[in-house]
Amino acid sequence: MYKPGLTIWYNVKSFERSVKYFTEGLGFSLDFKDEDQGIAIVTTNTKDCCIGFAESETVVPVTSSAVFEVEDIDLAFSELKKKGIQFTGDIEVIPGFVKLATFQDPDGHSFELSQTIVD
Amino acid sequence: MNLEEAIQHTQQLSGRWIMPILLHLKSSGGRFTPLQKQLQISPSRLSDNFSRLVSKQIVKRLSPYERRHPLLPEYELTEYGELLFVITQCLQKAEETIEAGPLHRKSWTWPLMISLYHDYTRFQSLQRLLGNPSPRILSMRLNELCDLKLVKKEITEQPSLRYTYQLEDRLYPIVDMLWGELLKIEIIQ
Numbered sequence: 001m002y003k004p005g006l007t008i009w010y011n012v013k014s015f016e017r018s019v020k021y022f023t024e025g026l027g028f029s030l031d032f033k034d035e036d037q038g039i040a041i042v043t044t045n046t047k048d049c050c051i052g053f054a055e056s057e058t059v060v061p062v063t064s065s066a067v068f069e070v071e072d073i074d075l076a077f078s079e080l081k082k083k084g085i086q087f088t089g090d091i092e093v094i095p096g097f098v099k100l101a102t103f104q105d106p107d108g109h110s111f112e113l114s115q116t117i118v119d
Numbered sequence: 120m121n122l123e124e125a126i127q128h129t130q131q132l133s134g135r136w137i138m139p140i141l142l143h144l145k146s147s148g149g150r151f152t153p154l155q156k157q158l159q160i161s162p163s164r165l166s167d168n169f170s171r172l173v174s175k176q177i178v179k180r181l182s183p184y185e186r187r188h189p190l191l192p193e194y195e196l197t198e199y200g201e202l203l204f205v206i207t208q209c210l211q212k213a214e215e216t217i218e219a220g221p222l223h224r225k226s227w228t229w230p231l232m233i234s235l236y237h238d239y240t241r242f243q244s245l246q247r248l249l250g251n252p253s254p255r256i257l258s259m260r261l262n263e264l265c266d267l268k269l270v271k272k273e274i275t276e277q278p279s280l281r282y283t284y285q286l287e288d289r290l291y292p293i294v295d296m297l298w299g300e301l302l303k304i305e306i307i308q
Binding site: 009010011035036037038039052053054055056057058059060 | 150152169182
C-alpha cells in the first residue's frame with residue numbers, strides 16, 4: 001500500500017528564511033521552490049524524507065518534534081552550533097534509550113537530534 | 120436583487136483592493152502569499168484588507184488548527200462573499216466594456232451609476248436613495264463621472280431651475296446589461 005517517502009509540511013513566515021536555515025544551517029539540500037506560491041521542499045539526509053515549507057500569514061509553532069538521527073550527538077551538537085543552530089538547553093539523556101538535543105527553527109517549530117544509546 | 124440591495128452590495132465592493140482580492144482569492148488557492156504576489160500588494164495592506172473582509176463576513180479566516188495542510192486555503196469566501204464574487208465579475212465585465220478604468224476604486228461610483236439608470240436624476244433624490252452620504256462626496260463623484268463623460272449634467276428651467284444628472288447614452292446599454300445580470304444573481308441564489 002505504501003511506498004517509500006515521507007514529507008513533513010510546516011507553515012512558515014518566510015520560505016526563503018527556512019530554506020537558508022535548513023540548507024546552510026542543517027546541511028540539507030534544496031529540492032524545490034516556487035517563489036510565487038511561497039513554497040519549498042528540502043530533502044533530508046534520509047532518502048525520500050523531505051520537509052516542506054509553505055508561507056502562511058499566521059504561523060503556530062509545532063511542538064511535536066521531527067527527529068533526525070545522528071551517529072555522534074556531541075559532534076553534531078557542536079558542529080551545528082558553529083553554523084548558528086541554537087539549541088534549547090544541553091544534550092539530554094534518556095538512560096538506556098537515546099540522547100537528545102532539541103532546537104527550534106526560525107518559526108519556533110521544534111526539531112531534535114537523536115543518538116540511540118547502544119549498550 | 121432589488122435596487123437597494125444592488126446599491127448596498129456595489130458600495131461594499133468599492134475601494135482599491137476589495138474587488139481584486141475577491142476575484143483572485145480562489146485562483147491563488149486561498150493562500151496569503153500567492154495572492155499577495157499576484158496582486159503586487161504589500162503584506163500589511165493585504166492583511167488589513169483581509170481583516171476588514173473578515174469583519175464584514177465576506178471572507179472567513181481559517182485558523183492553523185482548521186487547516187489540515189499548509190498548502191490548503193487560509194481564507195475562503197463566505198456565502199455572502201460568494202454573492203459579492205459574482206457581482207464583482209459582473210462589475211468587472213461592465214468596467215472593461217466602459218473603458219474608463221477601474222470605476223470600483225472610488226466609493227459611490229457604482230451605486231450612483233445604478234441609481235441614475237433607475238431614473239434617480241436629482242441630487243437630493245440620489246442622496247436619499249444612497250442613505251445620505253455627505254453632499255460633498257456625492258457632488259465630487261458626480262463631477263468626476265461628468266468629467267469621464269459617463270454622466271451628463273443638465274439644467275432644466277421648468278417648473279423651477281434645477282440640475283439633473285443622467286447617464287450618457289453610450290452607458291445605458293452597458294448598465295442595462297449589468298442590471299440584467301444582477302437580477303439573474305437573485306434567481307441563482
